[in-house]
Amino acid sequence: MNIFTQHNPTKLYFGKGQISQLSTEVRQMKVLLVYGGGSIKQNGVYEDVINELKKVEATIFKLPGVEPNPRLTTVYRGVEICKSEGIDILLAVGGGSVIDCTKAIAIGAKYDGDVWELITRKAPIESALPIGTVLTLAATGSEMNPISVISNWETKDKLGWGSPLVFPRFSILDPTYTFSVSHKQTVYGIVDSMSHALESYFHRTKNTPLIDAFIESLLRTAIQTAPKLLEDLTSYDHRETMMYLSTIAFNETLLNGTDGGDWGSHRIEHALSAVYDIPHGGGLAILFPNWLEHVLEEDPSRVKMLAMNVFGISDEGKSDIEVAKEGAKALRAFWNSLGAPSRLSDYDIDDRDIELIIDKTFIKPGVGLYKELDRESVRDILIRSM
Amino acid sequence: MNIFTQHNPTKLYFGKGQISQLSTEVRQMKVLLVYGGGSIKQNGVYEDVINELKKVEATIFKLPGVEPNPRLTTVYRGVEICKSEGIDILLAVGGGSVIDCTKAIAIGAKYDGDVWELITRKAPIESALPIGTVLTLAATGSEMNPISVISNWETKDKLGWGSPLVFPRFSILDPTYTFSVSHKQTVYGIVDSMSHALESYFHRTKNTPLIDAFIESLLRTAIQTAPKLLEDLTSYDHRETMMYLSTIAFNETLLNGTDGGDWGSHRIEHALSAVYDIPHGGGLAILFPNWLEHVLEEDPSRVKMLAMNVFGISDEGKSDIEVAKEGAKALRAFWNSLGAPSRLSDYDIDDRDIELIIDKTFIKPGVGLYKELDRESVRDILIRSM
Numbered sequence: 001m002n003i004f005t006q007h008n009p010t011k012l013y014f015g016k017g018q019i020s021q022l023s024t025e026v027r028q029m030k031v032l033l034v035y036g037g038g039s040i041k042q043n044g045v046y047e048d049v050i051n052e053l054k055k056v057e058a059t060i061f062k063l064p065g066v067e068p069n070p071r072l073t074t075v076y077r078g079v080e081i082c083k084s085e086g087i088d089i090l091l092a093v094g095g096g097s098v099i100d101c102t103k104a105i106a107i108g109a110k111y112d113g114d115v116w117e118l119i120t121r122k123a124p125i126e127s128a129l130p131i132g133t134v135l136t137l138a139a140t141g142s143e144m145n146p147i148s149v150i151s152n153w154e155t156k157d158k159l160g161w162g163s164p165l166v167f168p169r170f171s172i173l174d175p176t177y178t179f180s181v182s183h184k185q186t187v188y189g190i191v192d193s194m195s196h197a198l199e200s201y202f203h204r205t206k207n208t209p210l211i212d213a214f215i216e217s218l219l220r221t222a223i224q225t226a227p228k229l230l231e232d233l234t235s236y237d238h239r240e241t242m243m244y245l246s247t248i249a250f251n252e253t254l255l256n257g258t259d260g261g262d263w264g265s266h267r268i269e270h271a272l273s274a275v276y277d278i279p280h281g282g283g284l285a286i287l288f289p290n291w292l293e294h295v296l297e298e299d300p301s302r303v304k305m306l307a308m309n310v311f312g313i314s315d316e317g318k319s320d321i322e323v324a325k326e327g328a329k330a331l332r333a334f335w336n337s338l339g340a341p342s343r344l345s346d347y348d349i350d351d352r353d354i355e356l357i358i359d360k361t362f363i364k365p366g367v368g369l370y371k372e373l374d375r376e377s378v379r380d381i382l383i384r385s386m
Numbered sequence: 387m388n389i390f391t392q393h394n395p396t397k398l399y400f401g402k403g404q405i406s407q408l409s410t411e412v413r414q415m416k417v418l419l420v421y422g423g424g425s426i427k428q429n430g431v432y433e434d435v436i437n438e439l440k441k442v443e444a445t446i447f448k449l450p451g452v453e454p455n456p457r458l459t460t461v462y463r464g465v466e467i468c469k470s471e472g473i474d475i476l477l478a479v480g481g482g483s484v485i486d487c488t489k490a491i492a493i494g495a496k497y498d499g500d501v502w503e504l505i506t507r508k509a510p511i512e513s514a515l516p517i518g519t520v521l522t523l524a525a526t527g528s529e530m531n532p533i534s535v536i537s538n539w540e541t542k543d544k545l546g547w548g549s550p551l552v553f554p555r556f557s558i559l560d561p562t563y564t565f566s567v568s569h570k571q572t573v574y575g576i577v578d579s580m581s582h583a584l585e586s587y588f589h590r591t592k593n594t595p596l597i598d599a600f601i602e603s604l605l606r607t608a609i610q611t612a613p614k615l616l617e618d619l620t621s622y623d624h625r626e627t628m629m630y631l632s633t634i635a636f637n638e639t640l641l642n643g644t645d646g647g648d649w650g651s652h653r654i655e656h657a658l659s660a661v662y663d664i665p666h667g668g669g670l671a672i673l674f675p676n677w678l679e680h681v682l683e684e685d686p687s688r689v690k691m692l693a694m695n696v697f698g699i700s701d702e703g704k705s706d707i708e709v710a711k712e713g714a715k716a717l718r719a720f721w722n723s724l725g726a727p728s729r730l731s732d733y734d735i736d737d738r739d740i741e742l743i744i745d746k747t748f749i750k751p752g753v754g755l756y757k758e759l760d761r762e763s764v765r766d767i768l769i770r771s772m
Binding site: 001003017018210213214225 | 404627643
């Protein structure tokens with residue numbers, strides 16, 4: 001293991017009815033409610049939140065309309081409200097996009113310049129408004145981590161950033177709030193959560209038996225649970241398992257003591273959905289198995305571990321590369337069986353913009369760690385994905 | 387899963403050289419250094435701590451001589467120093483006993499009455515001094531949890547208690563600080579850590595696939611690592627694995643969403659070592675396999691899961707009880723192979739004081755949850771252990 005600091009200050013309220021904790025966390029304050037489309041008004045979550053806030057006589061301001069890939073322009077709108085109204089706390093009600101947008105608003109509200117300077121690391125993040133979240137989608141893990149992804153549509157950039165200052169102060173996770181998530185969005189959430197665990201797994205740190213075993217456990221649990229959930233989208237038990245699993249998959253539990261894993265395919269996916277605005281989970285389902293096939297040719301070791309320990313593939317009479325290839329195939333087959341796409345052509349994407357996607361992948365230097373990718377490697381992964 | 391709140395405020399600094407973080411956490415304050423026998427002076431830890439504290443010009447007060455089963459009389463001495471000197475922060479340098487003693491001092495220092503009233507829950511815990519720890523023994527998990535165990539030798543009571551106010555503010559875990567721990571103490575630490583995971587495993591909560599898989603992973607990792615560590619007590623890698631594992635085994639990670647597991651054998655062990663002052667890990671090694679054999683006769687289900695998923699025992703052609711019995715046997719055999727005791731007679735304990743031990747077990751009502759034990763059950767487990 002590497003030396004590390006483990007400190008996650010987020011307070012997680014998990015389970016049915018935990019919305020009642022909102023009134024213990026938010027008092028008579030000015031609250032900016034950040035949310036997306038109308039879904040929280042249809043499924044009752046919005047009403048629950050408003051009722052709790054009214055109990056404590058909070059003053060409610062609203063920022064609706066956060067996009068699935070949240071945009072800088074929306075962040076600007078939120079920052080403006082915070083500054084003009086003197087907001088005390090931000091409350092994100094939604095999935096990862098809403099939370100990510102809220103994190104950017106939180107730092108922008110405390111900064112005199114343009115928040116894009118903070119996101120692009122041109123200026124240091126020194127302060128942030130406190131954030132609470134009410135989660136309605138199990139996917140990104142943003143509810144218990146210090147990470148956010150923001151899209152700038154002017155420059156067609158989609159950028160990940162983070163700061164310990166944007167760990168949510170509290171997050172409320174009620175599995176019933178995810179009952180109305182569609183079959184397709186549920187699939188994307190499963191792929192995204194599993195990708196976080198998979199990318200954490202591809203580190204180069206020695207002596208990490210406990211973390212590796214935790215990751216393998218989480219992936220096996222996802223593989224066992226996902227098909228049952230998709231058969232019965234209002235199963236409390238399966239929604240509960242996936243909601244907790246997706247939080248753990250990316251709340252730093254699986255990164256303690258490692259070099260942080262390899263987020264190369266996430267980087268390529270961000271570039272891809274910056275250009276095409278496709279769903280993040282869909283992009284990952286296509287790219288990650290091809291990333292596996294690309295890296296295993298150089299070093300099959302951990303892909304082989306994945307094949308054996310997660311997919312139960314036997315290595316009897318096979319070379320390391322053969323076992324690893326079976327692992328990559330098994331992952332693709334599993335995601336396909338859930339209904340996830342497997343080719344970029346499923347989104348009518350061909351090789352027309354391939355150089356632009358490669359450019360966008362390298363918006364920040366250093367892509368990949370298990371294998372550091374160059375332009376040629378990214379091109380190879382994209383072509384395999386066509 | 388049950389509804390739950392997950393919140394662990396302890397900041398963990400893990401890895402070689404992390405003692406340098408001490409000076410970021412403690413400033414020009416009045417620090418009470420709490421420690422045990424002379425071992426930290428022999429292995430260099432004491433010197434490292436003093437050097438760091440001197441850097442920030444902290445004023446150092448000392449409470450040496452904390453016992454392996456920390457005593458109320460020592461807590462009183464610490465509380466007295468805190469009150470008379472106006473201590474700002476407590477720094478525990480040692481293993482679980484030192485940290486547990488420090489937690490009791492922290493609440494006593496802020497209480498006008500007798501701290502034993504707080505420990506016995508006759509008065510509520512409302513305030514505590516902040517605590518930091520420098521860990522020198524991988525065992526109890528006290529470095530990242532809100533739990534403590536204190537022995538009152540006047541009444542021969544050994545009592546577990548807890549409060550969110552005594553989570554350490556920070557803990558420094560440097561595996562090299564455990565290099566000088568003896569073979570025997572290392573074995574006890576392994577047994578204690580594994581017991582925490584085992585006791586967490588024996589819950590009655592439905593739909594807990596991820597937590598169950600994490601516990602099984604942790605136990606398998608301990609089983610793989612322990613024999614290698616005992617072959618080479620100064621192996622950084624194996625000390626590192628066991629140090630991290632023992633913290634995770636009891637920092638609430640393995641309890642999220644369950645009913646909390648079954649701590650019946652811990653309760654019996656506390657009673658036993660209150661009467662005989664034997665090592666906690668030694669007592670657990672004897673009692674836990676017999677607890678397993680006692681409970682499996684009524685309900686073998688989770689003992690069977692343990693047998694299959696942790697010890698790889700096949701269920702082919704066997705009844706549930708047969709598989710479960712093999713599991714209990716495998717655990718005892720594993721601990722014996724490390725050199726842990728398996729019979730109370732190894733400590734020259736016979737059935738003379740059995741009724742007293744049973745009395746002490748029930749010092750607080752409610753012993754056990756997977757199976758709630760009555761006096762007859764505790765007697766049965768003790769007799770099996772003779």
